[in-house]
Amino acid sequence: xxxxxxxxxxxxxxxxxxxxxxxxxxxxxxxxxxxxxxxxxxxxxxxxxxxxxxxxxxxxxxxxxxxxxxxxxxxxxxxxxxxxxxxxxxxxxxxxxxxxxxxxxxxxxxxxxxxxxxxxxxxxxxxxxxxxxxxxxxxxxxxxxxxxxxxxxxxxxxxxxxxxxxxxxxxxxxxxxxxxxxxxxxxxxxxxxxxxxxxxxxxxxxxxxxxxxxxxxxxxxxxxxxxxxxxxxxxxxxxxxxxxxxxxxxxxxxxxxxxxxxxxxxxxxxxxxxxxxxxxxxxxxxxxxxxxxxxxxxxxxxxxxxxxxxxxxxxxxxxxxxxxxx
Amino acid sequence: xxxxxxxxxxxxxxxxxxxxxxxxxxxxxxxxxxxxxxxxxxxxxxxxxxxxxxxxxxxxxxxxxxxxxxxxxxxxxxxxxxxxxxxxxxxxxxxxxxxxxxxxxxxxxxxxxxxxxxxxxxxxxxxxxxxxxxxxxxxxxxxxxxxxxxxxxxxxxxxxxxxxxxxxxxxxxxxxxxxxxxxxxxxxxxxxxxxxxxxxxxxxxxxxxxxxxxxxxxxxxxxxxxxxxxxxxxxxxxxxxxxxxxxxxxxxxxxxxxxxxxxxxxxxxxxxxxxxxxxxxxxxxxxxxxxxxxxxxxxxxxxxxxxxxx
Numbered sequence: 001x002x003x004x005x006x007x008x009x010x011x012x013x014x015x016x017x018x019x020x021x022x023x024x025x026x027x028x029x030x031x032x033x034x035x036x037x038x039x040x041x042x043x044x045x046x047x048x049x050x051x052x053x054x055x056x057x058x059x060x061x062x063x064x065x066x067x068x069x070x071x072x073x074x075x076x077x078x079x080x081x082x083x084x085x086x087x088x089x090x091x092x093x094x095x096x097x098x099x100x101x102x103x104x105x106x107x108x109x110x111x112x113x114x115x116x117x118x119x120x121x122x123x124x125x126x127x128x129x130x131x132x133x134x135x136x137x138x139x140x141x142x143x144x145x146x147x148x149x150x151x152x153x154x155x156x157x158x159x160x161x162x163x164x165x166x167x168x169x170x171x172x173x174x175x176x177x178x179x180x181x182x183x184x185x186x187x188x189x190x191x192x193x194x195x196x197x198x199x200x201x202x203x204x205x206x207x208x209x210x211x212x213x214x215x216x217x218x219x220x221x222x223x224x225x226x227x228x229x230x231x232x233x234x235x236x237x238x239x240x241x242x243x244x245x246x247x248x249x250x251x252x253x254x255x256x257x258x259x260x261x262x263x264x265x266x267x268x269x270x271x272x273x274x275x276x277x278x279x280x281x282x283x284x285x286x287x288x289x290x291x292x293x294x295x296x297x298x299x300x301x302x303x304x305x306x307x308x309x310x311x312x313x314x315x316x317x318x319x320x321x322x323x324x325x326x
Numbered sequence: 327x328x329x330x331x332x333x334x335x336x337x338x339x340x341x342x343x344x345x346x347x348x349x350x351x352x353x354x355x356x357x358x359x360x361x362x363x364x365x366x367x368x369x370x371x372x373x374x375x376x377x378x379x380x381x382x383x384x385x386x387x388x389x390x391x392x393x394x395x396x397x398x399x400x401x402x403x404x405x406x407x408x409x410x411x412x413x414x415x416x417x418x419x420x421x422x423x424x425x426x427x428x429x430x431x432x433x434x435x436x437x438x439x440x441x442x443x444x445x446x447x448x449x450x451x452x453x454x455x456x457x458x459x460x461x462x463x464x465x466x467x468x469x470x471x472x473x474x475x476x477x478x479x480x481x482x483x484x485x486x487x488x489x490x491x492x493x494x495x496x497x498x499x500x501x502x503x504x505x506x507x508x509x510x511x512x513x514x515x516x517x518x519x520x521x522x523x524x525x526x527x528x529x530x531x532x533x534x535x536x537x538x539x540x541x542x543x544x545x546x547x548x549x550x551x552x553x554x555x556x557x558x559x560x561x562x563x564x565x566x567x568x569x570x571x572x573x574x575x576x577x578x579x580x581x582x583x584x585x586x587x588x589x590x591x592x593x594x595x596x597x598x599x600x601x602x603x604x605x606x607x608x609x610x611x612x613x614x615x616x617x618x619x620x621x622x623x624x625x626x627x628x629x630x631x632x633x634x635x636x
Contacts, residue, residue, distance in 0.1 A: 001490060002479075002483040002487060003439060003630065003635040004438065004439050004479050004483060005437055005478065005479065005635045006435045006437055006461065006478040006479065006480075007394075007461065007474075009465065
């Protein structure tokens with residue numbers, strides 16, 4: 001084997017190769033001893049010397065120890081003063097061996113005293129959708145539905161939508177065609193004025209031919225927490241889903257997929273996702289959605305999407321959501 | 327039972343470096359790796375150190391010894407026959423070495439390997455020198471001094487050591503190792519168990535063709551050139567046949583089909599792509615066969631241990 005070494009360490013550079021700590025025994029023992037000493041000192045300071053240890057210590061040592069009063073020590077021969085009350089059971093009245101302790105800052109008594117059950121921790125008023133509790137989100141979800149359909153329903157007479165979607169917390173997406181440039185302009189202006197964030201896909205230089213793609217954020221009322229909704233029970237979930245079906249029937253909307261909720265365990269609560277689909281036309285869907293949004297059903301909605309089908313119909317999907325206690 | 331010893335071999339190339347982590351007692355290869363860098367690692371030590379430190383964190387065992395192996399083309403290497411009357415070998419070789427340099431010998435870190443070939447009376451020495459500036463830049467550039475190599479050797483020696491380990495004995499005369507990299511092709515011919523002849527084929531002019539449409543053509547030309555140089559070198563070391571009988575091929579060009587096929591077509595040559603090691607076991611998780619032919623020099627370097635040079 002050829003062994004040459006062209007590595008030359010500069011003088012004075014000591015390289016330790018081993019990654020492991022190589023603490024030798026002596027410093028380790030010294031460290032342990034020191035830790036023990038500090039521990040014993042702390043024990044003595046806060047707790048004092050246990051009585052049975054104190055009892056075996058010679059008197060000279062006991063006197064030497066500061067803070068060990070005669071109260072702590074077992075009295076070898078208690079003297080009973082004349083006229084003093086002697087316990088009936090004849091047991092000798094001996095002073096307690098337990099040293100009364102000073103209440104320090106960290107003592108349990110102090111901690112208990114500082115507790116103020118009257119000061120309930122105030123929940124900060126939520127400002128965003130994410131801060132809402134599950135059941136509270138339902139109100140916000142319904143507000144989205146109401147606002148979304150209100151914004152787009154008025155203009156349907158001359159607008160052909162190819163895609164229209166609303167999604168929590170306040171997102172919208174609309175794509176469609178308006179042949180009349182004037183109508184397109186007024187539609188765009190009214191939308192711009194009434195939504196919080198308005199974006200549009202850039203129009204090609206040759207003109208869009210009336211095709212538009214708008215997306216952004218709807219202007220929704222701020223999250224409300226005043227009206228607290230309780231979580232549903234497992235039995236109520238099915239009742240609520242049944243009520244959606246009833247309501248859809250009343251508005252002549254045929255909803256499918258309601259009988260297959262997807263359940264996910266979120267720890268403290270359980271979430272049911274119901275994926276409802278319908279092929280009803282836009283005005284019917286809008287009427288149903290608005291009625292749903294104003295109803296007292298304890299059902300929320302994550303997303304509504306509408307898009308045309310191959311046979312020139314309209315396919316609408318509702319992602320309903322229900323929250324039940326676990 | 328012996329305590330396992332982990333040894334890291336690092337092959338430092340012109341624009342890459344390769345790593346091999348070896349458990350030396352059981353010859354078990356734990357990990358192989360190839361890294362590309364943008365500058366010569368001994369000059370720009372930052373990249374080398376960063377990647378090395380990160381890799382050492384990842385591997386299952388930290389190495390006890392680290393050996394760097396640099397290309398013999400970056401060094402000065404002489405074969406010296408020692409006169410019988412020489413007492414102070416080191417002093418004599420230093421003088422001999424200094425006469426072969428055009429610059430001051432102080433600019434080189436120098437070491438040698440002594441051998442007394444069987445059946446020959448005189449001792450022979452392989453003398454090598456590496457520019458001090460590179461070692462200085464390595465030592466001063468590394469912040470983590472624990473990652474500094476304990477040994478630095480040349481790839482010719484790493485490959486010779488690997489070959490010796492594989493053959494379980496001295497390397498037979500006329501054996502050649504071709505280390506074909508994109509940066510250039512190095513050929514080593516062995517005689518008396520030591521690297522006897524060293525040849526270099528530059529790829530500088532054809533490097534731009536790698537990966538291009540004319541790659542296959544260029545590879546075939548390079549292989550022809552290797553054949554010519556091999557036969558010339560073999561003639562120089564007194565081989566009766568035109569080309570060496572056994573050629574081991576390693577390096578990144580060994581992954582190119584045309585290159586290998588042209589070399590294989592040479593008559594009378596037993597070409598072996600160095601990707602099967604008989605004496606080593608490979609860890610399936612840390613190594614792959616594609617890396618093996620490339621990492622031969624790094625693996626050879628990993629055979630060294632700290633303090634093995636008496």
